[in-house]
Amino acid sequence: MTSSTRPYVRRPWIARAVGDRLAPRFRPALVRRLSVPGRVTGRWRTTPVAVLDHGGASYLVAAFGVTDWALDLRASGRGRLTRADGRASFEIIATEVPVTERGPVLAAYRTSFGSAPGVAGAFRALPDPADHPTFRITP
Template sequence: MKDRTYLKPPWMQRNVGNRLAPLFGRSVVSRLSVRGRTSGQWRTVPVAVLEYEGARYLVSYRGLSDWALNLQASPECRVTAHGRTEDLMAEEVPEADRPPIMAAYRDKYGGMPTVSAVLTALPDPADHPVFRLHARS
């Protein structure tokens, strides 16, 4: 098994930036809620949902984050954007299919603080879990 590749965000981003992101980046930032893999409690984090070739994706740009591990354990999630919450399923994208999605993510969100630097530090698409979002049936 591969070691967990993850670049932990600095304290300021985790404790201040993540709380303020939905207030200032409403057109870009959504809230992802997913059940904790051990606690079963809902956990919520800010994310940028990528729309690419008619589908929506979540990219864990810092690597194998806790929210990505939680989605791998339980793919049911909620995404809240523009005051609307959707109950969704997340399907992990195979590593071989990630490069064009990662390129589109960099093109769209590379100007956001830290995104470009993190993607430069972790250039291998295999280091970034990517999930395609689907409506729950």
């Protein structure tokens, strides 16, 4: 699947330009930096993410669809999460949640993070749970 055919919603410019810089300052407990080895080059790539704690487990949800970080995490099954302030970092193992089990996790994600710029719109544009790679993460 090429980037032009995969289900993906481009994040609003305000989220990319401002939110990625300000969210860690105002909500440091919420924002993490996810580093994942690239699926083609193996070069580590980093992006801001929100970790969802739900039902005693932790999850990463690709709210904007099949993103590069989700494809990289799907390919490698591992990554590194760093606190927004950089004080703590730990390795993770990521297991993709089957599409049939994503419903409750996606509902919890929308409740917790639906007010973040673009998230509600992304779920309206991509209502199918298959369009939102979801990973259960463990240290």
